[in-house]
Amino acid sequence: MPKPGVFDFINKAKWDAWNALGSLPKETARQNYVDLVSSLSSSSESSSQGKPGADREQQEYENLVVTSEDGITKIMFNRPTRKNAISTQMYQEIMLALKAASKDDSTITVVTGNGDYYSSGNDLANFTDIPPGGVEEKAKQSAIMLRDFVDTFIDFPKPLIAVVNGPAVGISVTTLGLFDAVYASDKATFHTPFSHLGLSPEGCASYTFPKIMGPAKATEMLIFGKKLTAREACAQGLVTEVFPDSTFQKEVWTRLKAYSKLPQNSMRISKQVIRKIEKEKLHAVNAEECSVLQKRWLSDECMNATMNFLSKRSKL
Numbered sequence: 668m669p670k671p672g673v674f675d676f677i678n679k680a681k682w683d684a685w686n687a688l689g690s691l692p693k694e695t696a697r698q699n700y701v702d703l704v705s706s707l708s709s710s711s712e713s714s715s716q717g718k719p720g721a722d723r724e725q726q727e728y729e730n731l732v733v734t735s736e737d738g739i740t741k742i743m744f745n746r747p748t749r750k751n752a753i754s755t756q757m758y759q760e761i762m763l764a765l766k767a768a769s770k771d772d773s774t775i776t777v778v779t780g781n782g783d784y785y786s787s788g789n790d791l792a793n794f795t796d797i798p799p800g801g802v803e804e805k806a807k808q809s810a811i812m813l814r815d816f817v818d819t820f821i822d823f824p825k826p827l828i829a830v831v832n833g834p835a836v837g838i839s840v841t842t843l844g845l846f847d848a849v850y851a852s853d854k855a856t857f858h859t860p861f862s863h864l865g866l867s868p869e870g871c872a873s874y875t876f877p878k879i880m881g882p883a884k885a886t887e888m889l890i891f892g893k894k895l896t897a898r899e900a901c902a903q904g905l906v907t908e909v910f911p912d913s914t915f916q917k918e919v920w921t922r923l924k925a926y927s928k929l930p931q932n933s934m935r936i937s938k939q940v941i942r943k944i945e946k947e948k949l950h951a952v953n954a955e956e957c958s959v960l961q962k963r964w965l966s967d968e969c970m971n972a973t974m975n976f977l978s979k980r981s982k983l
């Protein structure tokens with residue numbers, strides 16, 4: 668439209684604003700506007716709840732350290748003395764942190780571990796906290812929580828990167844199939860000892876692993892509990908790239924900082940396009956795995972394996 672006159676303040680301001688966008692497509696401009704308003708409303712919500720000046724380190728968590736810097740939200744498992752085993756509370760905190768990260772103004776989200784482990788998987792003591800409804804009720808609650816937990820990864824809208832600093836076990840391995848990239852130290856290992864624990868796969872691994880590495884290699888991991896080195900996991904396609912432990916943090920974070928400067932909407936939309944065709948399938952697989960596990964947790968095989976670990980008679 669022609670440029671409005673100097674006294675038509677409102678329309679002139681709008682015209683100037685559109686003009687300043689140059690050839691930016693209308694849809695992109697609209698999305699940028701929506702993202703800006705969403706980020707303003709989420710930051711005003713968090714600043715009204717948080718401490719003044721605590722804008723880089725976000726909400727306080729007991730088992731996580733969550734920070735945002737350089738367009739990257741980092742969610743770090745923080746139970747190093749328990750090898751970052753995931754307690755019931757920690758599952759809830761991870762879901763909260765991922766939901767907050769999906770709405771914040773960061774470009775990419777990174778999950779990593781503090782200490783020598785990425786995570787030793789499910790905290791086996793989770794099954795000792797039996798509610799008044801008994802073990803059946805516990806299994807039911809756990810299946811609901813697990814389904815919500817894995818759904819959060821399936822639906823995560825931005826690039827989600829795992830920085831695997833050390834060994835990963837169980838659910839911390841299976842969920843890697845739902846990440847967009849997995850960078851690993853050469854000290855990391857990947858172990859899903861489900862049969863040893865009387866369990867069955869979760870985290871959509873019954874679908875993602877055969878797809879990623881082929882059915883035969885997936886069977887070795889998911890049924891026979893074969894532990895992979897980082898290089899083996901990379902050769903199977905589960906890991907994107909392996910770095911020497913001595914330079915791991917430096918090399919990975921340099922790369923991530925560069926990626927975080929790529930256009931945010933473009934990356935988000937590309938992820939949506941890639942994930943869209945799989946989403947329904949992944950949700951169905953997740954529901955089925957949780958329903959099977961609900962019964963497995965009540966089996967003698969699983970109860971004996973858990974008791975053996977908790978009474979210090981066994982380790983992986």
Ligand SMILES: CCCCCC/C=C/C(=O)SCCNC(=O)CCNC(=O)[C@H](O)C(C)(C)COP(=O)(O)OP(=O)(O)OC[C@H]1O[C@@H](n2cnc3c(N)ncnc32)[C@H](O)[C@@H]1OP(=O)(O)O
Nearest residue numbers: 748749750752787788789790791792809813837838982983
């Ligand atoms: C509830 C709903 C969701 C369920 C989802 C289904 C998920 C399934 C899985 O994730 S299956 C995998 C479960 N994980 C394991 O079986 C690992 C068990 N841990 C071990 O075998 C070992 O601890 C180890 C090999 C990981 C590490 O061995 P080591 O280097 O010798 O360290 P420690 O054993 O001394 O570990 C230090 C301290 O942490 C305790 N710990 C470690 N991992 C777990 C765990 N997964 N659950 C509970 N506790 C754990 C360990 O017992 C030590 O405690 P202590 O100092 O002895 O009190």
